Amino acid sequence: MSEYLKLKTHIDSIRSQQLDELETKVDLGSNFYAKAFVPDTQYIFVNVGFGFHLQMSLDEADEFIDRKVKHMEKLAET
Numbered sequence: 708m709s710e711y712l713k714l715k716t717h718i719d720s721i722r723s724q725q726l727d728e729l730e731t732k733v734d735l736g737s738n739f740y741a742k743a744f745v746p747d748t749q750y751i752f753v754n755v756g757f758g759f760h761l762q763m764s765l766d767e768a769d770e771f772i773d774r775k776v777k778h779m780e781k782l783a784e785t
Contacts (some may be wrong), residue, residue, distance in 0.1 A: 708779045711772045714753070718765050721748050
């Protein structure tokens, strides 16, 4: 769940700073990172589970994260 909340924070940063492009680091695993350049921040790829990633607009990603977090919280309660 923390990864989704972190992504939501990054989406909010992209919006608030009105970033059209972005330089970042991508976690390759085992604390190895590679530099990455995102030429267009209008769309991002979101991990939807089982190793699948979907391209979504920032609004779609926001909505997906909200639904995913609510679902995970509901599962944690039971």
